[in-house]
Structures are given as C-alpha cells and as structure tokens.
Amino acid sequence: MAERLLINPLAGPLEPAPSPSGPVAFHRSLPGYAVTPLVDAPAAAAALGVRRVLVKDESSRLGLPSFKVLGASWATYRALCERFGIDPEPVVPIDTLRERLLDGPALGLVCATDGNHGRAVARMARTLGLEATVLVPATMVEARRAAIAGEGARVEVVGGTYDDAVERAAALAGGDRLVIQDTAWPGYETVPAWVIEGYATIGAEIEVRPDVVAVQIGVGSFAAAMVRRFAGVRIVGVEPVSAACALASAEAGELADVPGPHDSAMAGLNCGRPSPVAWPLLSRGIEAFAAVSDQRADEAVAMLASDGITAGESGAAGLAGLLAFRADLALPADATVLVVNTEGDTAALRP
Numbered sequence: 001m002a003e004r005l006l007i008n009p010l011a012g013p014l015e016p017a018p019s020p021s022g023p024v025a026f027h028r029s030l031p032g033y034a035v036t037p038l039v040d041a042p043a044a045a046a047a048l049g050v051r052r053v054l055v056k057d058e059s060s061r062l063g064l065p066s067f068k069v070l071g072a073s074w075a076t077y078r079a080l081c082e083r084f085g086i087d088p089e090p091v092v093p094i095d096t097l098r099e100r101l102l103d104g105p106a107l108g109l110v111c112a113t114d115g116n117h118g119r120a121v122a123r124m125a126r127t128l129g130l131e132a133t134v135l136v137p138a139t140m141v142e143a144r145r146a147a148i149a150g151e152g153a154r155v156e157v158v159g160g161t162y163d164d165a166v167e168r169a170a171a172l173a174g175g176d177r178l179v180i181q182d183t184a185w186p187g188y189e190t191v192p193a194w195v196i197e198g199y200a201t202i203g204a205e206i207e208v209r210p211d212v213v214a215v216q217i218g219v220g221s222f223a224a225a226m227v228r229r230f231a232g233v234r235i236v237g238v239e240p241v242s243a244a245c246a247l248a249s250a251e252a253g254e255l256a257d258v259p260g261p262h263d264s265a266m267a268g269l270n271c272g273r274p275s276p277v278a279w280p281l282l283s284r285g286i287e288a289f290a291a292v293s294d295q296r297a298d299e300a301v302a303m304l305a306s307d308g309i310t311a312g313e314s315g316a317a318g319l320a321g322l323l324a325f326r327a328d329l330a331l332p333a334d335a336t337v338l339v340v341n342t343e344g345d346t347a348a349l350r351p
C-alpha cells in the first residue's frame with residue numbers, strides 16, 4: 001500500500017478548550033509524576049526545512065514507556081469514583097482509594113489493547129490491588145504480552161485484530177468487571193471520553209504555541225486531546241498505510257472500517273476503526289491525514305536518535321508523516337513544529 005496524504009474535506013473552525021483541571025491535579029498526585037521534557041530536535045528541523053522542531057518526549061511517563069498511562073489512570077480513577085459514589089474533585093489520593101477498595105467486593109479491570117493501554121491498565125490495577133484481564137490480538141508480539149503479564153495481569157489472546165479484541169472486552173463488561181477502554185462504541189462513551197481527558201495533561205504541560213502539530217492516530221483518542229488543546233493550529237494526523245482508518249473515514253465522510261490484518265511496526269497505531277467519541281474532534285480539527293510506511297517510521301526513529309531522542313516506531317510516527325509530505329504540506333521556513341514521542345525504545349518489543 002502506498003503512502004498518501006488526504007487534505008481533510010471535513011475540517012472546519014474549532015476553538016481550543018481549556019485544559020480540564022481534574023486530570024492534571026490527579027496526575028500530579030500520583031507517585032513518580034514529573035513533567036516530561038520538551039526538547040529541540042535540530043536534525044528534524046533541518047530535514048523539514050523549518051525553524052524549530054520541538055519533541056514532547058513521552059518515552060517515560062509515570063514509570064512506563066508511553067503516555068498511555070495518563071488516560072488509563074484518569075479513566076480508572078473516574079470509573080472507580082463513580083462506582084463508589086466518591087466526588088472525583090478535589091482529588092482523592094490513590095492510597096485512600098486503594099483502602100476504600102479493600103472494604104468493597106472484589107473488582108477487576110478489563111480492557112483490550114495493542115500494547116501500551118493494556119500495560120497501563122494493568123499497572124493501575126496492581127497499584128489499586130485489583131485484578132486485570134487484558135485482551136490482546138493474536139498478532140501482538142510475545143514481548144509486549146509479557147510486558148503486560150509482568151504487571152500482574154491475566155493476558156488473553158483473541159483471534160483476529162485489535163478491533164476483535166475490543167469487541168470481546170465489551171462483552172465482558174458488567175458485574176464485578178469494569179471495562180476501561182480507550183475507544184468507544186454505542187452505549188460505551190463515558191470511559192473513553194475520560195481517557196481523552198486524561199491525555200490533556202500532555203498539552204497542559206506545553207506552554208509553547210506551535211504553528212504545526214503532528215499527531216499519530218490509532219483510535220484517535222490521543223489526537224482528540226491534542227486537537228482540543230491546539231485547535232486553530234495546523235494539525236496533521238498520521239497513521240500506518242495498513243491501518244489508515246481516520247484517513248478512510250475522512251474520505252468516506254463517516255466512520256469507516258479498514259479491514260485487517262493490521263501489521264505495522266507502529267504497533268500502537270494498528271487500529272481499524274476510529275473511536276466515535278474522538279471522531280467529531282478529529283474530523284473537524286485535523287487539516288490533513290497522512291498514511292506512512294514502516295520504512296518512513298524507521299527513518300523518523302533514526303532522525304530522532306540523531307537528535308538524542310529514543311523513540312519507537314509509533315513514537316516517531318508524527319515526524320514520519322511530516323517527513324513524507326513536507327513538500328505537499330508547504331511547511332513555512334519560520335514554523336515551530338510540535339511532535340510527540342508517544343513511546344520509547346521498542347528494540348526489545350520486536351518480533
């Protein structure tokens with residue numbers, strides 16, 4: 001499949017939303033919280049022909065190698081507060097919540113994942129003394145499964161794609177099982193909306209106003225949070241050519257499925273359908289959707305490495321999209337470009 005750029009026919013004006021105070025205060029209250037670095041990437045800036053590339057480096061966040069714990073932790077916290085009738089704000093310390101859980105019936109967290117979300121949910125479950133069941137597609141490499149199991153979760157392999165694993169997770173909801181999913185389906189919108197809110201902490205930590213932002217898209221929850229924060233700025237969405245479901249949806253004018261197999265090395269982006277909760281923000285707030293090859297992602301990984309930043313393939317995907325289409329996007333020479341390194345080193349996570 002060839003690389004492509006689609007100027008989004010659905011784009012329209014959007015106002016940026018103020019960062020919600022809850023997730024930021026909650027994340028600050030967690031042990032190990034630190035603002036992640038925003039670093040200059042001069043080699044990337046030279047390659048793109050722009051004044052400056054800034055990389056928000058999420059390769060280490062709350063002790064995990066990806067930003068995803070921001071959404072998983074806030075959504076878990078909110079779901080537990082709702083379940084126990086606790087006011088989520090002001091923030092209840094995580095230790096207090098764990099003690100509170102000891103008094104109630106045993107609860108388990110359930111989710112599907114293509115890697116990082118499941119590991120983050122498993123970490124939250126362990127922190128709170130809960131069980132976790134994480135459903136993974138059969139294509140997931142063993143090392144990623146092991147990383148999730150290493151957090152104490154029960155890992156169940158589901159035949160088919162990530163989207164099949166999501167369907168299976170949805171079927172497990174109810175009773176003593178709380179589904180913490182980062183994508184939505186009809187009737188299940190509240191938790192994925194909390195996941196998007198949780199990702200707002202990334203934008204809230206960035207004080208610079210860039211001219212162009214590149215966001216990698218799996219189900220689009222991360223991109224939705226960035227659109228909220230940076231609406232009005234040029235935003236480019238980036239996906240693997242084999243799982244370009246946001247591009248396909250923009251082209252179709254409605255949510256569209258891209259059939260599997262989704263086997264990109266950009267493992268976190270191997271999703272066949274955008275989240276319906278994220279889509280209204282993506283469809284309006286993203287200027288163009290770029291579908292890029294794994295080779296392009298590798299080039300971006302190498303370029304970030306030359307700038308001293310350790311990125312995995314999904315982490316470097318935003319930059320890959322700009323590298324692939326810098327001419328079509330006509331990036332101005334005086335532009336400040338923002339990309340987010342959403343995942344650190346994946347050397348140990350390859351097949």
Ligand SMILES: Cc1ncc(COP(=O)(O)O)c(C=O)c1O
Pocket residue numbers: 066068114115116117182216217218219220221222223267268269271314315342343
């Ligand atoms: C490393 C990484 N980057 C980006 C994404 C994309 O996030 P979303 O699925 O919210 O679009 C993911 C999702 O799993 C991921 O793991």
